[in-house]
Amino acid sequence: MQFSDFNLKKEILKRLEEIGFEKPSLVQEKAIPVILQGRDVVAQAQTGTGKTAAFGLPILSKMQKGEKALVITPTRELAIQVSEEIFRFGKYLGVHTATVYGGSSYARQIKHIASSEFIVATPGRLLDLLKSGRIDIAPKYVILDEADEMLDMGFLDDIKEIFKFVPNDRQTLLFSATMPNPIKELAKTILKNPEFITITKKQVTNENIKEYFYVIDENERKDALIRLLDYKNPSKSIVFCRTKKDVDDIADFLSGAGFDAKGLHGDMDQRRREDVIKGFKNDKIEILVATDVAARGLDVNNVTHVFNYHLPLDPESYVHRIGRTGRAGKEGMAISLVTPHEFKALSRIQKIAKLTLKEIPSIEDIKNSEITKIIDKISSIDPSEKAIEIVEKLQNEYDLLTIATKFAHMLFSKEVDGKKRIGKSIKEATKLIQRSKNQNNDRRRGNRYSRNKNSRRKRR
Numbered sequence: 001m002q003f004s005d006f007n008l009k010k011e012i013l014k015r016l017e018e019i020g021f022e023k024p025s026l027v028q029e030k031a032i033p034v035i036l037q038g039r040d041v042v043a044q045a046q047t048g049t050g051k052t053a054a055f056g057l058p059i060l061s062k063m064q065k066g067e068k069a070l071v072i073t074p075t076r077e078l079a080i081q082v083s084e085e086i087f088r089f090g091k092y093l094g095v096h097t098a099t100v101y102g103g104s105s106y107a108r109q110i111k112h113i114a115s116s117e118f119i120v121a122t123p124g125r126l127l128d129l130l131k132s133g134r135i136d137i138a139p140k141y142v143i144l145d146e147a148d149e150m151l152d153m154g155f156l157d158d159i160k161e162i163f164k165f166v167p168n169d170r171q172t173l174l175f176s177a178t179m180p181n182p183i184k185e186l187a188k189t190i191l192k193n194p195e196f197i198t199i200t201k202k203q204v205t206n207e208n209i210k211e212y213f214y215v216i217d218e219n220e221r222k223d224a225l226i227r228l229l230d231y232k233n234p235s236k237s238i239v240f241c242r243t244k245k246d247v248d249d250i251a252d253f254l255s256g257a258g259f260d261a262k263g264l265h266g267d268m269d270q271r272r273r274e275d276v277i278k279g280f281k282n283d284k285i286e287i288l289v290a291t292d293v294a295a296r297g298l299d300v301n302n303v304t305h306v307f308n309y310h311l312p313l314d315p316e317s318y319v320h321r322i323g324r325t326g327r328a329g330k331e332g333m334a335i336s337l338v339t340p341h342e343f344k345a346l347s348r349i350q351k352i353a354k355l356t357l358k359e360i361p362s363i364e365d366i367k368n369s370e371i372t373k374i375i376d377k378i379s380s381i382d383p384s385e386k387a388i389e390i391v392e393k394l395q396n397e398y399d400l401l402t403i404a405t406k407f408a409h410m411l412f413s414k415e416v417d418g419k420k421r422i423g424k425s426i427k428e429a430t431k432l433i434q435r436s437k438n439q440n441n442d443r444r445r446g447n448r449y450s451r452n453k454n455s456r457r458k459r460r
């Protein structure tokens with residue numbers, strides 16, 4: 001299927017070709033024709049599947065002179081991203097976008113709202129403007145983007161209230177990565193006879209992402225992270241932590257260990273957060289250490305690895321997190337550190353994702369893999385004139401073996417150090433996981449036999 005198969009305006013098709021969108025994604029394929037028909041739509045598809053274009057392209061194509069579209073997004077960062085994306089698509093339609101969020105000038109936003117066809121807003125500020133009567137918009141199209149995140153962030157009531165201010169004669173679209181019940185309920189009240197589009201788990205499982213997990217003890221987390229970073233040598237990665245304190249702690253720790261790492265979390269002021277995101281986008285920062293909330297909707301391409309320093313508590317967060325890599329057809333890897341305390345969370349995640357158990361490489365493994373890489377590289381080299389000249393000059397002073405050894409030395413980037421072994425072997429880990437499963441089953445069944453057996457053993 002191609003974008004030209006849809007009835008999109010020629011200005012849009014031209015632009016898509018320019019920005020290199022070749023093929024519609026699955027959610028785009030399903031949503032675009034239905035939205036073009038004027039139907040309300042509820043669409044569920046994983047993060048990174050192109051939901052912005054799925055609503056942006058058809059709405060831009062349909063929009064008549066004088067009509068307005070309102071997009072509601074959970075965070076300021078997302079509002080900015082969606083706004084930029086729409087503006088990018090709409091280049092040849094001369095579409096204006098206004099981005100509306102808290103903490104920035106009212107006057108400027110009000111002016112932009114008046115002169116823009118697309119308004120992209122966070123719920124709090126939007127409601128504030130509507131309630132105080134400072135703006136009066138009658139959008140023909142209303143889009144709730146990343147609805148599940150708005151629910152998580154406690155915006156449900158605000159959203160319901162916002163709908164009191166928009167006309168009934170409208171087309172409403174709801175996009176979300178997951179579909180928890182309150183969102184389904186909301187959809188029933190604000191959408192009219194919607195078409196439901198679900199890109200099921202199986203279809204969205206991103207074949208480009210390899211998912212691995214490693215079983216370790218709690219006190220091994222930092223060593224394990226460094227060892228895996230040394231081994232995988234990622235060019236651009238995100239390390240997810242559970243708390244802001246962990247973010248600061250790990251970012252400092254990694255910087256201290258010589259990595260270009262920076263933390264990102266909600267307690268940092270807006271200026272610093274923007275600097276960090278920019279640095280990461282521009283490849284000035286190699287490793288971004290972040291909480292789930294801070295990384296919400298972060299749209300950075302070319303992330304090669306996602307590390308779960310701690311497992312997230314719920315499977316949905318896991319899916320959100322790993323969706324930061326393997327984007328736009330590129331390969332990605334998701335790596336999770338798991339302690340026996342986290343086995344329960346692991347088994348919930350394993351219901352929807354396929355994680356392979358791995359062993360953390362030993363120092364010996366790292367050395368061997370480096371050596372193999374260097375040998376491969378050397379065999380593929382076709383020496384230049386300059387190289388030959390250098391060796392000829394060196395031969396006046398050294399024998400060939402010494403010269404070769406010195407060059408080989410130069411190829412090793414850095415010495416790896418640390419403990420010989422970190423974490424559990426596959427055999428140990430499998431045993432621990434099995435034991436924890438058995439214990440849970442016993443507990444669930446209230447298995448008297450095994451309890452008696454244990455107590456008997458204790459008494460003896």
Ligand code: ADP
Pocket residue numbers: 020021022023024025028045046047048049050051052053299301327328
């Ligand atoms: P989602 O909202 O589902 O998380 P986005 O709309 O943010 O996903 O899109 C993720 C990335 O993929 C963006 O950088 C976007 O420009 C890009 N993208 C979307 N659709 C396509 C497509 N059909 N071809 C190539 N890139 C695309």
Ligand code: MG
Pocket residue numbers: 051052145146
């Ligand atoms: Mg999105």
